[in-house]
Amino acid sequence: xxxSIVLSGVAVGCIYALIGITYNVMFSASRVFSFTAGTLxxxxxxxxxxxxxxxxxxxxxxxxxxxxGGALLGIATEIVxxxxxxxxxxxxxxxxxxxxxxxxxxxxTAIEWGTDARPFxxxxxxxxxxxxxxxxxxxxxxxxxxxxxxxxxxxxLVGRAFLAIAEDTYAARALGxxxxxLRMASYALAGIIGTLAGFAGGExxxxxxxxxxxxxxxxxxxxxxxxxxxxxxAVIAGLLLGLFQQAANFLVGGIFASVAVxxxxxxxxxxxxxxxxxxxxxxxx
Amino acid sequence: MTLTRRQALKSAGxxxxxxxxxxxxxxxxxxxxxxxxxxxxxxxxxxxxGINRGILLAVKEINDAGGIDGRPLxxxxxxxxxxxxxxxxxxxxxxxxQNVSVVFGPVNSGESLAxxxxxxxxxxxxxxxxxxxTLTDAQKYPMCFRNAPTNQQIGGAANRYVVEVLTRxxxxxxxxxxxxxxxxxxxxxxxxxAKGAEVVxxxxxxxxxxxxxxxLLRMQSAGAEAIMPxxxxxxxxxRIINTRGDMGWDVPIVGQTTLGSGQTKALLEKPEYWAKVYxxxxxxxxxxxxxxxxxxxxxxxxxxxxxxxxxxxxxxxWIALGYxxxxxxxxxxxxxxxEPAKLVGYLNTLKGFPGVYGDIAFSPEKHDGYPDExxxxxxxxxxxxxxFNLAPGYNA
Numbered sequence: 001x002x003x004s005i006v007l008s009g010v011a012v013g014c015i016y017a018l019i020g021i022t023y024n025v026m027f028s029a030s031r032v033f034s035f036t037a038g039t040l041x042x043x044x045x046x047x048x049x050x051x052x053x054x055x056x057x058x059x060x061x062x063x064x065x066x067x068x069g070g071a072l073l074g075i076a077t078e079i080v081x082x083x084x085x086x087x088x089x090x091x092x093x094x095x096x097x098x099x100x101x102x103x104x105x106x107x108x109t110a111i112e113w114g115t116d117a118r119p120f121x122x123x124x125x126x127x128x129x130x131x132x133x134x135x136x137x138x139x140x141x142x143x144x145x146x147x148x149x150x151x152x153x154x155x156x157l158v159g160r161a162f163l164a165i166a167e168d169t170y171a172a173r174a175l176g177x178x179x180x181x182l183r184m185a186s187y188a189l190a191g192i193i194g195t196l197a198g199f200a201g202g203e204x205x206x207x208x209x210x211x212x213x214x215x216x217x218x219x220x221x222x223x224x225x226x227x228x229x230x231x232x233x234a235v236i237a238g239l240l241l242g243l244f245q246q247a248a249n250f251l252v253g254g255i256f257a258s259v260a261v262x263x264x265x266x267x268x269x270x271x272x273x274x275x276x277x278x279x280x281x282x283x284x285x
Numbered sequence: 286m287t288l289t290r291r292q293a294l295k296s297a298g299x300x301x302x303x304x305x306x307x308x309x310x311x312x313x314x315x316x317x318x319x320x321x322x323x324x325x326x327x328x329x330x331x332x333x334x335g336i337n338r339g340i341l342l343a344v345k346e347i348n349d350a351g352g353i354d355g356r357p358l359x360x361x362x363x364x365x366x367x368x369x370x371x372x373x374x375x376x377x378x379x380x381x382x383q384n385v386s387v388v389f390g391p392v393n394s395g396e397s398l399a400x401x402x403x404x405x406x407x408x409x410x411x412x413x414x415x416x417x418x419t420l421t422d423a424q425k426y427p428m429c430f431r432n433a434p435t436n437q438q439i440g441g442a443a444n445r446y447v448v449e450v451l452t453r454x455x456x457x458x459x460x461x462x463x464x465x466x467x468x469x470x471x472x473x474x475x476x477x478x479a480k481g482a483e484v485v486x487x488x489x490x491x492x493x494x495x496x497x498x499x500x501l502l503r504m505q506s507a508g509a510e511a512i513m514p515x516x517x518x519x520x521x522x523x524r525i526i527n528t529r530g531d532m533g534w535d536v537p538i539v540g541q542t543t544l545g546s547g548q549t550k551a552l553l554e555k556p557e558y559w560a561k562v563y564x565x566x567x568x569x570x571x572x573x574x575x576x577x578x579x580x581x582x583x584x585x586x587x588x589x590x591x592x593x594x595x596x597x598x599x600x601x602x603w604i605a606l607g608y609x610x611x612x613x614x615x616x617x618x619x620x621x622x623x624e625p626a627k628l629v630g631y632l633n634t635l636k637g638f639p640g641v642y643g644d645i646a647f648s649p650e651k652h653d654g655y656p657d658e659x660x661x662x663x664x665x666x667x668x669x670x671x672x673f674n675l676a677p678g679y680n681a
Contacts, residue, residue, distance in 0.1 A: 001502055008496040115330050115367070116548045117520030204495045206520055206552065210328065214493040249499035253488050255462055 003130070005246045011135040011204060013242020014142035015041070018197035019219025020226065020234030021145060022190045026077075028166035028229050029186030031089055034098040036077045037194050038216025039105050040070050042209060044198020045120055046113050049207035053121045066199050067192045074191025077101060078184050102212065109209045117210075120202030134203035141200035145193055146235060162186060166229065218245075221265055227275035237275075316359035317352070317623055319344075319614065320379035320409075322390030322400065327367025329393040329517055331548055335599035336392050336414070339607025342592055347611060353618045358611060361385055365396050372396035373403060380407040386623040387412065389610050393517070394420065395464045401429055410628045412614060414606050417468055421652040428629050432610060432645045434655040439541075439565050440473040442660040446563065447511045447539050448480045450662075450678035457486035457509035459500060459525070461516040469515035469541075477513075485509050492521040501528045505536075514540045523552035530558035539563045545665040545673055547598045562665035563676045569643050570602045571663055572674045585641045586670060601671035602642055609640035 022037040047069045051062035081097040124133055152159035164172040165182050173179045198205065198215070205211050221241050226233025244264065248257035269275075321340065324333035340360070348357040361383045363375030372391045379385045380403075387410040391397045394417035404411045405426040413420065414433035421431045447453050458474055460466030467489050474484050485507035490500055504512060514525050522544050529536065531554070543549060544564035553559055569579050578586065582605070589596065589604065596604075614628075616638065621627040635654070638645040645654035663673035 004498050004502065008498060012495055110326065115327050117518075117523070117552060119552050201495075208493075208520055210493055246496065246499060249494070249496075250503065253490070253500055253503055255489050255491065258491060 001250065005243065005250055007131065007135045008204075009243035009246035010239060011138045011201070011242070012245065013239035014138040015197050015201040015205070015215070015238075016218050016222050016241050017142055017235045017238025018138070018145060018193055018200075019215050020222030020238050021149070021231050022194035022197065023220060023223045024229050024231050024234055025149075025186055025190040025193060026074075026082075027223075029162065029183045030078070030082055030086065031169075032082050032086070032094040032098070033220075033223075033228075034077055034082060034094065034187075034190075035216055036073065036081070036098050036102045036105070037190070038214070038219050039102040039212045040073060040191055040194025041198035041201070041205075041215040041219065042106065042109065042212035043070060043073065044195035044200075045202040045205055045207040045211060046109055046198075046209065047195065048199045048202050049118055049120045050113070053119060053207075059123050063199060067195050070191035070193075070195025071188040072191065073105065074187040074189070074194075075184055077191070078187035082183075082187070083180075102216065106209055106212045109212075113207070113209060115209060117206040117208035120205075120207050122203060134201075137200040137203065138197070141196050142235065145196065146231070149231060158182075158185070221261075223275075225265065225268055225275050230275070233275060314355065316357045317618065318359050318361050318383055318385040319611065320376070320383065320385035320388035320390075321360045321362045322365050322372055322375050322379070322388065322396070323362065323392050324367040324372075324396065325362075325364040327365070329367040329395075331519065331543070331546060331599070332517065332603055333365075333367075333392050335603025336607035336610075338594050338599065339604035339609070340389070340611055341607075342589070342594060342604075343608045343611045347615050353615060353623075358615065360611075365391055367393065367396070369396045369399040373399045376400045376403050380404065380409050385409070386618070386625070387614055387628060389413070389614065391415065393465070394468070398464065401426055405429060408625055410625050410632070412610055412632075414610070417465065418472065423650050423652050426652075428625065430632050430647055430652045430654060432613060432640070432654050433606060433642075434567075434657075434660050435653050436469060436472050437476075438653075438655065438657055438660045440469065440476055441657070443513060443539050443565055443662060444473060444477050444480055444482070446662040446676065446678070447513065447537075448477070448482050450676075451511060451537055451539070453510040453537070454482050455485045455508050455510045456482050456513055457504035457507065457511070458484055458513045458515070459486070459488050459490060459504075460514065461492035461518050461521050462489050463492070463516070463518075466516050473513070473515070490521075492516060492518040494521075495524075497521075497524045497528050498532070501525070501532060501534070505532070505534060510536060512536055512538045512540075514538065514544070516541060517543045519543055519546055519548035519552060523549050526558050526562060527552075527554045530555060535561070537561045537563060539662060540565070542566060542600070542602070545663060545668060546600060547668070549665075550668065556666070559666035563662040564665050564673075566661055566663040566673055567602050567643055568659045568661050568675070569641065570605050570672050571661060572667070572669075572672060574675065574680070576674070578672060581639070582641055582672075586672075596671040599671060604671065605640070605642040609638075609642050609645070613638050613640065613645060 019037050019041050026034045047066035051057045051065050081101040085093040085097050161177050222234040222238035225237035245261050248260040323337050324330050344358050365372035389412050394415040397413050397415040397420050411429045416436045418435050458470050460470045486504040542565045544562050617628050617631045621631045632647050633649045635647045643659045647654045662676040667674035
């Protein structure tokens with residue numbers, strides 16, 4: 001039983017963590033929480049199933065095409081839902097614009113793909129009873145993204161430019177950095193990460209349009225708990241969320257598990273509004 | 286030229302006579318509007334799409350045969366998108382804007398719970414196939430009729446099968462968190478207990494939950510000898526079947542008809558996981574132990590094939606139910622016309638309407654028309670042409 005809690009809890013937690021990172025990458029570049037993050041996760045499963053199961057393409061081609069689709073949606077999010085409202089961030093119009101875009105994509109998927117869950121193909125033809133690929137694939141994707149982002153941010157010029165924008169947009173622009181292009185690149189990167197979450201978790205979540213609101217919701221919890229824009233915090237909080245959720249499923253079961261998860265979420269935020277790993281915001285007086 | 290008062294009165298009188306004579310001639314050819322509220326999109330659409338195929342075929346056949354005394358039936362369709370709010374909007378538009386004679390649908394209980402009281406207030410005759418018990422009440426909703434079983438009939442058949450045929454006494458009852466799911470669990474658990482079974486697990490689980498192993502382990506550790514899931518969500522049901530298979534747990538799964546749908550089958554990790562899964566179904570659309578369908582159903586299947594109606598992704602009973610509904614309404618209209626009160630009067634005394642899905646009968650006190658004995662359990666993995674073999678234990 002403990003093994004089952006840990007396996008599925010960590011796997012689901014990795015998916016939540018990746019969606020949390022998707023939120024963070026978009027937030028760092030624009031100070032906007034884009035609610036298309038869960039939709040990107042849903043699209044990872046749907047596009048993967050479309051390319052591999054329905055069109056019969058090889059896994060690698062299916063993966064690349066799905067990630068390209070996610071990158072395109074990321075760029076579209078920046079152009080359609082974020083850029084027009086950047087000047088009035090204090091009014092939080094992005095909540096409406098990004099949520100509207102997410103709903104449009106979700107409904108379009110429902111119309112074109114169908115409203116029933118569809119199978120996501122097994123990526124590797126290996127059978128393992130205890131440590132199946134549907135559990136380790138999200139974990140692998142999470143590790144790849146964490147290592148990839150570390151390398152990008154610490155060891156590449158583009159990555160440092162991303163960090164510069166995240167740190168201070170005006171200063172970065174004053175230094176001559178192409179702020180708009182970098183923001184679009186960040187959104188494309190977020191699109192890839194979000195889609196990868198859904199693709200790697202496809203065998204667990206299935207190709208289902210209804211995954212979008214679930215991922216949008218549960219993917220935001222690691223962001224809130226881990227601290228806004230804090231990827232390490234998102235990973236730790238995502239894993240804790242997955243483990244706690246599965247443990248609650250075992251212990252109390254049914255809808256009470258969701259109540260337990262959000263009960264703890266509210267208590268943690270009451271105790272530490274800045275999140276477990278976040279720093280308290282300083283206020284000019 | 287001057288017009289005298291007498292001439293003007295004559296002209297006006299002639300115009301009135303002419304217009305009153307012309308009306309029946311036009312009305313005789315006017316289509317009869319039938320309101321139709323299917324869920325063609327949204328999470329409950331698999332049922333709606335299947336029913337829709339039968340409805341369209343029946344309406345085409347009725348109209349090809351001359352309609353109702355020369356007047357064709359016209360389906361005024363409003364897709365509810367599996368959303369009760371949209372179903373209410375559709376019903377309001379059908380009754381106020383389109384002035385339909387009768388409404389068929391909605392085709393799922395959540396929507397009907399919202400629509401039935403609305404149609405009752407507008408005195409519109411309604412026929413629906415939804416299972417929630419409270420959706421018919423001859424006193425409260427005198428114009429509403431159900432040409433399908435109630436939840437009590439569905440649950441009763443499944444409970445009888447588990448307790449009396451499979452002789453399992455410790456039962457786990459699980460559902461999703463929809464209105465249908467929670468209402469089913471609340472209704473069936475007391476019925477099971479009344480039959481002497483012990484409900485060792487009872488739960489409502491979010492259908493989007495990606496891993497149901499915790500729930501099944503809780504059932505197993507509680508000593509469950511049968512799992513009874515109540516949901517129309519194929520993803521949720523397939524997760525239960527797959528998890529049971531992965532756990533290597535040899536326990537029967539007995540419950541909702543969607544357990545045997547093509548969508549559920551498509552989501553199974555291994556075909557053999559579908560063994561020992563027994564969904565509800567209906568005897569007239571099932572293969573008897575000799576592998577034979579009733580004659581009426583065999584003839585209907587042939588008609589579906591010649592009309593090129595796709596059976597691969599749906600169930601025969603959904604299409605049969607859809608097919609029977611407009612035929613029953615047309616029979617009533619042929620007998621008494623389209624006046625709401627007369628239609629209701631006719632349906633109140635309907636005896637043994639010969640449907641493919643089942644023989645329907647109503648009385649002024651009982652608007653639930655489906656017979657108890659036709660609700661049965663079947664073998665999910667025997668699906669062929671949208672129909673199933675009766676589960677072990679039933680006679681021909």
